[in-house]
Amino acid sequence: DTAVSQTPKYLVTQMGNDKSIKCEQNLGHDTMYWYKQDSKKFLKIMFSYNNKELIINETVPNRFSPKSPDKAHLNLHINSLELGDSAVYFCASSHAGGGGEQYFGPGTRLTVT
Amino acid sequence: DQQVKQNSPSLSVQEGRISILNCDYTNSMFDYFLWYKKYPAEGPTFLISISSIKDKNEDGRFTVFLNKSAKHLSLHIVPSQPGDSAVYFCAASERGGYKLSFGAGTTVTVRA
Numbered sequence: 096d097t098a099v100s101q102t103p104k105y106l107v108t109q110m111g112n113d114k115s116i117k118c119e120q121n122l123g124h125d126t127m128y129w130y131k132q133d134s135k136k137f138l139k140i141m142f143s144y145n146n147k148e149l150i151i152n153e154t155v156p157n158r159f160s161p162k163s164p165d166k167a168h169l170n171l172h173i174n175s176l177e178l179g180d181s182a183v184y185f186c187a188s189s190h191a192g193g194g195g196e197q198y199f200g201p202g203t204r205l206t207v208t
Numbered sequence: 209d210q211q212v213k214q215n216s217p218s219l220s221v222q223e224g225r226i227s228i229l230n231c232d233y234t235n236s237m238f239d240y241f242l243w244y245k246k247y248p249a250e251g252p253t254f255l256i257s258i259s260s261i262k263d264k265n266e267d268g269r270f271t272v273f274l275n276k277s278a279k280h281l282s283l284h285i286v287p288s289q290p291g292d293s294a295v296y297f298c299a300a301s302e303r304g305g306y307k308l309s310f311g312a313g314t315t316v317t318v319r320a
Contacts, residue, residue: 139310195240
């Protein structure tokens with residue numbers, strides 16, 4: 096049973112399009128995250144939600160909008176896609192309170208052409 | 209500005225020998241340190257962690273050492289096995305913080 100799942104695993108789209116990536120966790124965690132792994136392989140946090148409330152927003156362009164319909168889901172919507180958005184996006188979750196382990200999904204490889 | 213640095217992009221080790229991965233950090237507010245392992249086309253998997261109140265934590269073949277004064281930690285894998293071939297990321301967070309800061313990763317290759 097997958098703990099943190101993401102769909103789709105691969106996403107190829109053209110510049111200017113709008114796309115969404117979905118994330119679900121069945122670990123009962125209160126906090127969920129989106130990370131971006133760029134071409135240099137650095138993993139950088141983008142957003143975090145705790146109990147559906149946004150708690151981290153790391154200077155990400157406002158074309159990126161996270162949405163958390165409930166504690167188990169955190170989706171990422173991206174408007175007007177640009178070439179530089181090409182990356183692997185990872186969803187993660189953890190217990191509330193911070194300072195603990197985060198559990199990652201398998202990643203979504205987004206390619207913008 | 210990278211607050212967590214893994215200066216060795218790759219490490220090759222013979223099966224059965226020790227693998228030593230190093231990580232340095234600059235933020236003195238970091239309180240909790242983690243190592244993640246990542247296979248291609250998969251997400252990072254939590255491996256082992258250490259709190260700043262400790263200087264060593266062991267879990268089977270994996271041991272993490274923390275030197276707070278030097279702002280340095282290391283991961284020892286003994287003995288190394290072929291299945292250990294992966295990218296290893298060092299990460300850190302501040303006390304009670306939700307944000308993990310990651311290093312660039314070290315690719316470990318275990319030779320048979």
